[in-house]
Amino acid sequence: MPAPIDFFFDFYSPYAYLASTRIDRIAERFDRAVVWRPIMLGPVFKVMGLKPLVEVPLLDDYARRDMDRCAREMGIPFRLPEGFPKAALAASRAFYWLQDRDPYQARVLATLVFAAIFSDGRDGSDPGVIADLVAPFGIERAQFLAAIQTPKAKERLRQETAAAIELGVCGSPFMIVDGEPFWGNDRMEQMQHWLESGGW
């Protein structure tokens, strides 16, 4: 089986949410697994000296319109959350914590988090909301809330973000296929073309 596709994203990234609805389906067509890798875009933007999209004049208006248009084109429910963008620290730490126990549950959590933020209007930065999402897995609330506050859980996410920066991740979503980087939901078609053709 060929190497998996790395799928880096920040849970509060609208374009990552859009990409998340199809990355597995695309990969499967090429016998590829997908490694879901949540990171914090804040430290990435800090390295780049950039502000979030919606804090940049001109880009703000355009991006809000474009996100909405892309979601409608894809037929996906989308509402830009209040207070966007927030830091998905709890969700991201929870993902890795869960992954070490049960990778399948972590994968399901990722989908639940994206839906909670961009479809259901829930506050994805609230640890309590993430605790609600993992409750169906039989995870005890107090234990979970403590687990994502440990130095180990915090350090893990810091390391994952640092590793992404080291690999050149400059936005979200960011895919790497056999060493070839693709940034953006709008590079998914090109990535598919790359997978089909073996590159050019």
Place this chain on the structure above:
Amino acid sequence: MPAPIDFFFDFYSPYAYLASTRIDRIAERFDRAVVWRPIMLGPVFKVMGLKPLVEVPLLDDYARRDMDRCAREMGIPFRLPEGFPKAALAASRAFYWLQDRDPYQARVLATLVFAAIFSDGRDGSDPGVIADLVAPFGIERAQFLAAIQTPKAKERLRQETAAAIELGVCGSPFMIVDGEPFWGNDRMEQMQHWLESGGW
């Protein structure tokens, strides 16, 4: 005939160069004319508080790779010019000066300028190079070089750039179809879809 498509661009924008090779062909399919509108991206980025792509850490490496990959995918010759990005003041002023005399020649000049910069390795910021490009139109060199230095020629380009910013142009290329903005060579497919369907 439906309203024309506005096509804003900076002559030193690699993605605008890529888009320039197909915008007319796409528009024609939908009985649309294209209004080519060169602007200076410098003042746009100043409003946005951004630096050029290749001066942003992480994005620099990615963008160089992506430009080249997109050009290869489209089968278009491409070489990032030395000293990129430069200010295409002379070319942009020349475009509008020529357009007032002969719109067809201005349209041809735009293609020649893009090719000179991204395919032939010429210095598109050099007024002498632009004078070479308009020479086949029978335009006398000294007259041309003086014409693009007049306060009127300078003011015209300033006004065109200001008008673009007023319309929300936040990058290059930037297309507007019936009031709907599309930013990037990577939104051309979506723009086509919009033209086909009348929007969604």
